[in-house]
Amino acid sequence: MDEKRRQFLKSACRNTAAAGLLALGGGVAVKKYISADAMVWQIDPSKCVSCGSCSYRCVLTISAVKCFHNFAMCGYCDLCTGFFDPQPLARNEGAENQLCPTNAIRRREVETPYFEYIIDKDLCVGCGKCTDGCFSLGNGSLFLQIDQQYCKQCNQCAIALHCPSQAIRQIPASQGYLLKES
Numbered sequence: 373m374d375e376k377r378r379q380f381l382k383s384a385c386r387n388t389a390a391a392g393l394l395a396l397g398g399g400v401a402v403k404k405y406i407s408a409d410a411m412v413w414q415i416d417p418s419k420c421v422s423c424g425s426c427s428y429r430c431v432l433t434i435s436a437v438k439c440f441h442n443f444a445m446c447g448y449c450d451l452c453t454g455f456f457d458p459q460p461l462a463r464n465e466g467a468e469n470q471l472c473p474t475n476a477i478r479r480r481e482v483e484t485p486y487f488e489y490i491i492d493k494d495l496c497v498g499c500g501k502c503t504d505g506c507f508s509l510g511n512g513s514l515f516l517q518i519d520q521q522y523c524k525q526c527n528q529c530a531i532a533l534h535c536p537s538q539a540i541r542q543i544p545a546s547q548g549y550l551l552k553e554s
Contacts (some may be wrong), residue, residue, distance in 0.1 A: 390395040406520060408546040417515040419539035421515050422500035422507065426516060430498070436522035437475065437498030437531065439491045443520045445513035452489055454506030454514040455479060455493040471501045493519060515552035518546075 406412060415426075415437065427436035451463065455477050460469040465479065476495035479487040491514075498516060506514035518531075518540070532540035543550070 383448070388450035405526075406545045408544070410525075411542040412520055412525060412545045413518050413523060413532065413540060414543050414550045415515075415517050416539045416541065417517065418551055419537045420500075420503070420516055421537045421539075422516065423536055424500045425534055425536070426498040426500065426531050429534045430524060431530050432522065433526065435498035435531075436518050436524070437516050438493045438519040438522070439498070439500075439502055439514055440488060440517045440519075440541075440549070440552075441491055441514045442515065443488070445511055445552065446489070446517055449510065452487065452506070453509035454502040456505075456506065458509065460502045473497075473499065473501065473504050477502055489514070493521070503508065512552060517549055520549075524530045 394484070427435050430436055440510055455464070455471065456469055457471055463470055467475065474495045474497055476492045476497075478490045478492060480490060482488050500516055502517050503512075503514045527538055532538075
């Protein structure tokens with residue numbers, strides 16, 4: 373009986389390890405490597421007007437433009453104007469009270485009554501509703517940026533061609549993300 377149990381445990385451990393290695397290998401293969409001297413498309417947050425065209429001008433089905441949050445600028449608001457509709461029916465997380473059409477912003481209580489707002493990049497479509505709300509009535513800590521994890525680095529960015537404020541340009545990858553500053 374003990375021998376069968378040992379064999380079962382040995383087999384289960386081997387299979388678990390193999391599955392883990394396959395998952396790790398798959399994750400590494402999906403991760404994109406960009407050399408430091410490559411040029412990448414970026415949005416200048418100081419020029420972006422949150423017009424919403426990023427959400428449908430990108431060649432990808434779901435835009436590579438995502439909402440970013442500069443936590444250093446954020447005041448951990450009780451009423452975040454990037455999260456809530458300007459005239460919410462209530463201060464709760466009901467869809468009817470939120471600006472984001474895809475529920476990509478989650479709020480987490482830091483301490484009563486203050487919340488931290490976290491962006492789920494997989495749900496964000498780059499529409500700019502949250503960044504417009506944050507800029508109009510808040511401090512502008514939410515801003516749009518091209519997420520290099522998603523961007524295909526097209527020879528000519530379709531979003532840049534149609535950007536009304538000409539906020540999109542190529543910069544060296546070594547420069548990192550252009551951030552919204554206070």
